[in-house]
Amino acid sequence: MASLPFTSLHSQTYHHPASFLNAPSLSRPSPSRSIPTVNHFVAAFPSISDSIPRASISILHSIGEQSASSQTTDDALDAAASLESPLDMEICFLDPETPPASIKEWEIDFCSRPILDIRGKKMWELIVCDATVSLQFAKFFPNNVINSVTLKEAILSITQALGVPLPERVRFFR
Incomplete structure (x- = not known):
């Protein structure tokens, strides 16, 4: 049986004067740059x-x-x-070149975001679009109102706000 030589590794200790800690090269960057x-x-x-x-x-x-x-x-x-809080804003976009009646399939995602509300709870974001991204909608919701009624009301508000018909097919992504 072959034996392997073990060499001891000694760590070196470096001693620096206290003035090393106050060196200008270790100063923090200014807040305007960081x-x-x-x-x-x-x-x-x-x-x-x-x-x-x-x-x-x-x-x-x-x-x-x-x-x-x-x-x-x-x-x-x-x-x-x-101004409005970003959590109160909703993003509604409909491509003016796309006829609203042609948007028949929607893609929907209802997901939690790492954004905290006043209570310290995560906010949920509803994202709606179509395959061509002609329809875009995003809105934040507190976690205590996430249910099928909220989803239904949000879908109806999209159809009213943008003038698009209810979708024939909805695909939940993620």
Whole structure:
């Protein structure tokens, strides 16, 4: 039987003066560089940013960019508080080039999101589209109203808001 030689590995300990901890190379990056602004979001997700009202984008931009000025920040926060919460908004889109009567099959997903409501519970998002993505709808719901009645009311509200007929076939994806 062959034996393998075992060599002992010694870890080396390095001692640095206390001034090493305060070296300028270890300083934290400034918050303006580490926190993404709304402009980063708009650039990364142009289709979603088109559905956000321009007023909210400019107000959010002013909050992130002008945090040094307390008066400007207070004004921007007051204006942002008057806007709808993103959880209260719904996204409704119907391609103007597609006749509403031609949309007969819908794809639906009702899923929980890692977004917490006031109670600390996860929010649920209803996503509805068709195969050609001519119809798009998204809305958030608190977890205590998720049931078949809510789904039925949401489907009826889509048909009323966008003027499309009830679907002949619904496919649940995921």
